[in-house]
Amino acid sequence: MKNWKKAIALVASAAALVSVAACGSSNSGSSDSGKKVVGFVAVGPEGGFRTANEDDIKAAFKDAGFELQYSPTQNNDQQKQIQAFNKFVNDEVDAIILSSTEDSGWDDSLKKAAEAEIPVFTVDRNVEVKDAEAKKAIVSHIGPSNEWAGEQAAEFVNKNFPDGANGFILEGPAGLSVVKDRGTGWSNKVASNIKVLESQSANWSTDEAKTVTAGLLDKYKSENPQFIFAQNDEMGLGAAQAVDAAGLKGKVKIITIDGTKNALQALVDGDLSYVIEYNPIFGKETAQAVKDYLDGKTVEKDIQIESKTFDAASAKEALDNGSRAY
Amino acid sequence: MAEKAKEEGNALVKKLLSNNLTWSVLAFILLVIVCTIFQHDFLALSWNNNTGGLAGPLITMLQESARYLMIATGMTLVISTAGIDLSVGSVMAVAGAAAMQTLSNGTNVWVSILIALAVGLIIGCINGALVSLLGLQPFITTLIMMLAGRGMAKVITSGQNTDASAVAGNEPLKWLANGFILGIPANFVIAVVIVILVGLLCRKTAMGMMIEAVGINQEASRMTGIKPKKILFLVYAISGFLAAIAGLFATASVMRVDVVKTGQDLEMYAILAVVIGGTSLLGGKFSLAGSAVGAVIIAMIRKTIITLGINAEATPAFFAIVVIVICVMQAPKIHNLGAEMKRKRALKAQAKAVAA
Numbered sequence: 001m002k003n004w005k006k007a008i009a010l011v012a013s014a015a016a017l018v019s020v021a022a023c024g025s026s027n028s029g030s031s032d033s034g035k036k037v038v039g040f041v042a043v044g045p046e047g048g049f050r051t052a053n054e055d056d057i058k059a060a061f062k063d064a065g066f067e068l069q070y071s072p073t074q075n076n077d078q079q080k081q082i083q084a085f086n087k088f089v090n091d092e093v094d095a096i097i098l099s100s101t102e103d104s105g106w107d108d109s110l111k112k113a114a115e116a117e118i119p120v121f122t123v124d125r126n127v128e129v130k131d132a133e134a135k136k137a138i139v140s141h142i143g144p145s146n147e148w149a150g151e152q153a154a155e156f157v158n159k160n161f162p163d164g165a166n167g168f169i170l171e172g173p174a175g176l177s178v179v180k181d182r183g184t185g186w187s188n189k190v191a192s193n194i195k196v197l198e199s200q201s202a203n204w205s206t207d208e209a210k211t212v213t214a215g216l217l218d219k220y221k222s223e224n225p226q227f228i229f230a231q232n233d234e235m236g237l238g239a240a241q242a243v244d245a246a247g248l249k250g251k252v253k254i255i256t257i258d259g260t261k262n263a264l265q266a267l268v269d270g271d272l273s274y275v276i277e278y279n280p281i282f283g284k285e286t287a288q289a290v291k292d293y294l295d296g297k298t299v300e301k302d303i304q305i306e307s308k309t310f311d312a313a314s315a316k317e318a319l320d321n322g323s324r325a326y
Numbered sequence: 327m328a329e330k331a332k333e334e335g336n337a338l339v340k341k342l343l344s345n346n347l348t349w350s351v352l353a354f355i356l357l358v359i360v361c362t363i364f365q366h367d368f369l370a371l372s373w374n375n376n377t378g379g380l381a382g383p384l385i386t387m388l389q390e391s392a393r394y395l396m397i398a399t400g401m402t403l404v405i406s407t408a409g410i411d412l413s414v415g416s417v418m419a420v421a422g423a424a425a426m427q428t429l430s431n432g433t434n435v436w437v438s439i440l441i442a443l444a445v446g447l448i449i450g451c452i453n454g455a456l457v458s459l460l461g462l463q464p465f466i467t468t469l470i471m472m473l474a475g476r477g478m479a480k481v482i483t484s485g486q487n488t489d490a491s492a493v494a495g496n497e498p499l500k501w502l503a504n505g506f507i508l509g510i511p512a513n514f515v516i517a518v519v520i521v522i523l524v525g526l527l528c529r530k531t532a533m534g535m536m537i538e539a540v541g542i543n544q545e546a547s548r549m550t551g552i553k554p555k556k557i558l559f560l561v562y563a564i565s566g567f568l569a570a571i572a573g574l575f576a577t578a579s580v581m582r583v584d585v586v587k588t589g590q591d592l593e594m595y596a597i598l599a600v601v602i603g604g605t606s607l608l609g610g611k612f613s614l615a616g617s618a619v620g621a622v623i624i625a626m627i628r629k630t631i632i633t634l635g636i637n638a639e640a641t642p643a644f645f646a647i648v649v650i651v652i653c654v655m656q657a658p659k660i661h662n663l664g665a666e667m668k669r670k671r672a673l674k675a676q677a678k679a680v681a682a
Contacts, residue, residue, distance in 0.1 A: 013607035045485030046586055073584055075476065174638040201638030206487075206580045206588035214386045219365050234487065238580050241491075245504070247376040262489045 032087020035067040038290060039088030039096045039314055041081050044072025049233075049258050053280035057097065057147030060283025064291055066175060069093065076101040085109045089116050095290050096120045103128045103177035110134035119293055125177055139293055142286050144279045144305040147176050149257045152276045152309050153229050156255055157194055160227075160273075167227035167252075168216050171201045172236045182257060185235050197223055202235045209238030217246050227253045233263035233275070241270040256309045259308070263326050266313040275315065279307040337561045342565040346604030346656050353602075357626045361633045368633065379506025381484045383629060387580075389503075391625035392513035397592060398599035399521050399614060400565030403528075405600050407561050408609025409464035412571040414596055415455060416475025418589030421446045421570035422577030423479040425499065436496050443570045449475065450566015454559035461627045465599035468562075472593065479585045491581035503578035518618075520571070524564070525614045534612075537561060543611030544615040545610070595624050602652055623652070677678040 034120040038061060044056050054070070062066040071084035080100050087114045088096050098120055100106065106127045113120050114137035116244055121315060129135045159163065169186070173177040183199075190196075197220050202209035209230065217225065228243070230236035236256030243252045250270065256263055259277030266272045280304040293299045310318065342348045362368040374381035384561060397414040404411040425442035438570070456467045488497055498544060505512040528534030540554045541546035548554050572592075577583045601607065602623055603616025627648050631641050654660060 045480045051485050075590070171638060198635050199638075200635070201641070202631065205584050205588060206582050207576055207584065209589065210388055210580050211386065211628070212632055215383065215629060218367075218383045218386070219633060219635075221367075234582075234584065237489075237491075237582065241580055243378050245374070246381070247374065265492065 004139075017144055023098075029113060036094040036294060037067045037091075039091070039093040040068055040070045041085050041088070041096060041098045041100070042070060042072045043076065043099050043101055044074060046076070046097065047243065049260060049278065049280050053282075054099070056281050056283035056298060057123070058283070058285055060287040061290075063098075064287040066287065066290070070221045072193055073101060073198075078102045078105060082106075082109055086112065086159065089113050089118060091114060093118060094294060097123055097286065097290070098127065099123045100125050107131040107134045110137040111120060114135040114153045116163050117288075119237065121286060121290060121293075123275070123282070125281075126181075128177070134207070140289050140299045140301055140303055140306065142282055142289055142303040144277075144282070144307045145185075146181035146257075146278070147185035149276045149278055150182040150187075150308065151189040153182075153255045153257065153274070154189035154194075156274045156309075157227050157229070157253075158189070158191045160253060161194065164191075164195070164241075165226040166197050168213070168220075168225045169196055169224050170212065170228065170230040170239060172204045172231050172235075173201055174201055179231060186229065194227075197225060200231075202238065204234055206234045206238035209235035210242045211238075213239040213242035215247065217248070223272070225252060227273075230254060230256045232256060233258040233260045236263060236272055237266055238247040240266060244271065259310060259324075261319070264310060264324065267310060267312050267315040269320065273311075275310040277307040277309065280306050327659070343661060344658070346613070346617050347619060348429060349656045350602055350604075350616060350623060350652070351647075352553060353655060354619065354623050354626055357623070357630050357648075359450035361630055362403045373509070377504065377506060379511065380509045383633065385511060387625050387629040388514040388622075389511040390628065391622045392517040393572040393575040393592070394504075394595055394599055394621035394624050395514075395517040395521055395577070395649070397596040398603070399524055399566075400561075400568035401593075401596040401600050402603065402605055402612050402614055403524075403537060404565050405541075405560040405597070405605055406537050406609055406612035407558055408544075409457060409558070409561070410468065410597070410607075411453065411562060411565045411569075412468040412593045413449065413471035413475055414572070414583045415589035415592040416472045416479070417446050417449050417569035418474050418573030418576055418592060419479040419583065419585060420449065420482065421573035422588050423482040423488065423581040423585060425574055426488040426490045426577055426581070426583040427482050428501065429493050429496060430488055432493075435495055437575065439499060439502075442574055443567060444645075445571020446573065447497055447563060447567045448629075450569070451559070451565040453566060454562030457562060458555040464562075476585070478487060479583070479588075481582060483585055485585065486585050487582060489582045491608040493581075496581060499574070499578045503575050504514050517571075517575075520568070521614060521618050528614065532558075537610065538610055538677055547554065596621075598649055599624050602649070602656075604656065 023057065036287050043050050045051060049169060058070060059067055073080040081101060086109055096118055104127060107129055110120060110129060111131060111134040114133055121137045121139055122141045126141050137146050190222045198216060200212050200216065202212045219227055228239050230239050233256045240254055243249055254274035255274045256272055257276045261277050263272060267275050285303055289299050289303060368383050371380050371382040388677055400414065401411055421442040424445045425438045428438040428441050451472055455467055456462045459466050501512060503513050507515045536552045536557050539552055540557045544554045573589060576588055598619045599620030602620035603613050605612040605617060631644060636644050
């Protein structure tokens, strides 16, 4: 009886250990093959967009003949990203690709990279750098424009409500450059007769967006809200469920940014009204930029990736096409 | 005669004032009042034909509180054995991921629910085995499970946020989080029933007493014939199982698991609910009713944040301040403040009299 219990405890602890090991990153290998080594400081699994983006970058660099060392963080932990970045600098890789979770706090690490003369390419999310020395490390930023996406959302609302309307904005977590840029884009273009009753953060989460939207719909019932601008698809899908539960489906237009398959399907089903793509497929462009730079060619400081916008019809087309990678 | 009634009344008031539950309920009422000031129809309820139940700010609050009720109940039992379960948030994500992934792979919805519950129970049992049989620190054991759980959830869905909202036959699970029983949110009703069942299990049998005994002094409890290892194993298993139910509530609400966000930070909310409920983190005496009220207060604070339209940057600070204020309100030192001042004044008067 005693032994039996001990055996169970052993198995249990072994299982726990294995699962811990399984979630650690496997980051090994050095360049024996003479290939150029590129370090990728990544975000890791976060959702459809991120997976598509990072898989594409990984594939593109492999095709371009680089050895890519992939180092994802967990739960948007910047500390882990900084550690990975510093490790790449110490290992003297040939270039670093940085997809940062936060836009500030990179000065020290970038300075080290500049000293070691390692070129840094920021992808998707830009970083804010104050230090002139650190700025030198960044060769180029590659990614779609968040401001542009916010502008598209504002223009859709302007066009659909020429006589003005009330609505809400669902934001991502405070402090992210994405959130700021998408918000700036919106405020740049939005017409003066469009009134945002309230902006609330729903932390990119579907579940939280549903709760927040339900609360806002209750609070502003008398103001007749007609649009919700959700800064990403996940929140838009949550908002759609709250709108549906309140019996307002079709009466409140929901605009989202990202363009995941789920959102396009919801667009076809009429849960969402407009989806602005934030194109994650730019691995090729990134690999090309890194290659050009290492070959001694000049690289543009800001490489903007083109994105599309979808309404119900074009969403159906894109889905039927089967061309969506995410 | 009247004197006696007054005295009895005073005794009752004193008893009420020294009871944590009173202060928790008072805090809840205060939050509701603040919300009503900002949004005059906060308490208004209406019938929503769309969902077949009542609708209104309070109803969505109750709907959200169901998950906190579940994890707070499990946490109460664990904490009263002088342990802690930091893995509940991650267990929610794992259970939710298991349910959504199996459902979207075409498994029958009931089987999916059972799988999710089993996954939670198994993780709880692993925690329990490590803590009770191997004698590992609960903090470390469940901390590791918290980190491992996120990883497991990501492995289950291969890093995606699996969406099962379009799967045919998902209605039972959808109803679990969004449905209504006699106009009241189904998940809240289910949660309350489960809390009552756990309460009966603890108070109508000797189990509650045994849990408290283990929490106060494990060695002494063993000498009195209680099997502390069994009790420890049991509380972690229950906590894991209840966290799985919470995970179902959280994911079924939108029929979508968010591997990073589902259950994130909820272990802290559960601990807060338990503390607000008056259970000591040092173990021993526990109050399930207190934790239940604490759980509803957590949901109410979150509702207040939305209602007041507090800035995203300021929400964690607001949350913390409210919790601190509630804890201060409950502190015995504060309750005795009046008596203390009276005593000091009497002492001073006495000193004066002596000097004169």
